[in-house]
Amino acid sequence: MSVTVRIPTPLRKLTDGADEVSVEAASVGEMIDNLDNAHSGLRERLCDEAGEIRRFVNIYVNDEDVRFLQGKDTPLADGDQVSIVPAIAGGVR
């Protein structure tokens, strides 16, 4: 199961500048593990000490936020597009 992951600018230092990488994974959690194996240090940027996806890191599978799917257990299928997008604080009041 190979998926494409879009890497945001602040994390590209860890992917040798690549803005997109391919990994084998059957779930979002496994994707994070395999990303970290290939690009050491990514996991701690994406997940907190308890292993949960950080509050201001959004992970989208085919444009749906995994928080509203099954979080790290969200299954991945061959060819899925995954985006990692830091939530940027904005807004008013």
Add this chain to the structure above:
Amino acid sequence: MSKSIVRALKCRECGQEYEIAPVHVCEFCFGPLEVVYDYEKLEGAFDRKLIESRPQTMWRYRELLPIDGEPTVGAQNGFTPLVRAVNLEQALGVSELYVKNDSVCHPTLSFKDRVVSVALSKAVEFGYQTVACASTGNLAGSVAANAAAAGLSSYVFIPHDLEQGKVLGAAVYGTDIIGIKGNYDDVNRLCSEIAGKYDWAFVNVNVRPFYAEGSKSYGFEMMEQLGWRAPRYVVVPMASGSLCTKIHKSIKEFVQLGLVEDVQTRVYGAQATGCSPIAASVKQGTDLIRPVKPDTIAKSLAIGNPADGYYANRVLRETEGWAEDVSDDEIVAAMRLLAETEGIFTETAGGVTLGVAKKLIEQGRIPRNESIAVCITGNGLKTQEAIQGKVAEPRIIGPSLDEFDALAEADQARLAA
């Protein structure tokens, strides 16, 4: 003048601290940065007497606002009336109700003059010459006006379909006003990109940590004007959710500094039903905020993806408050209620806040016999579209006493009937 007690910027998520700079996001975990202070440095040097001796502006609490020197922008802003709303008390059947009335805040008639005063004073300290913002209207007007008075250039970005009063109320100050084909969330996303590319002080992007602190002055004033006490219940409008967290912070700071007694103030959040992602999360008992596409006349609160939603949710839950939302019709009804009982014409957001306060009182979530403060943050003259056709039109007569007599007679007959 005492020295700044600002310690650093601190990530609200992972706790990493950063030196004071125009940054707003943690490099490590992407959490939002917040200004933190060394309160112990104020011990014995910041009391009621000192505050009362200062001019009546938001800057009388300057030790708790994050600038180093004197305010260079908006030195006169703030210190709006706190109104004991006796007629409204009767209408709602409660015993002690106050309206903190920022619909008359100097100079642009909304509470945004507080946050902008801090943001632009800080921007000047950082050496910026151009300031900018993403706005649902009030912020655009405030940035434009305060920048003009300070001799700064400004760019303001708004959704293209805002109320005329908000558009004119920014354009008049000679700002560069840019309408974006999209909603506020689209404007905000674009502004994050622009902020990354242009060397401007974006008040709600790169100087947001400083900007947001300005809201605390609203809470400080409310407590001083209540006779140095915190209200037991406070109802706050929510768009990004920031105001609600900062009012809570203002109360905690005053309690910590011994300026008021801790009365366990409960904070309640108000949203329009057509854009209520934070209220929905509170009602559903979760801290996950699901973004929405806004559809409400309360355009100043129409943020579908609220930046501080999680923290607002946490304040409401931790203080044992609650959140509610009201329909467009309820918003207009509440605008009229405030105007007809207290003579205060607020914008749609104020209708949301009072509408929600009324609902919470009727639900029994806010009791009728303790102090309640309602946060009115903007002026009704800027959102006239919302009530057009819903209030009386003038009755047209000729300039003749006979015609008026006939009209008055008809009125008296109707009253007698």
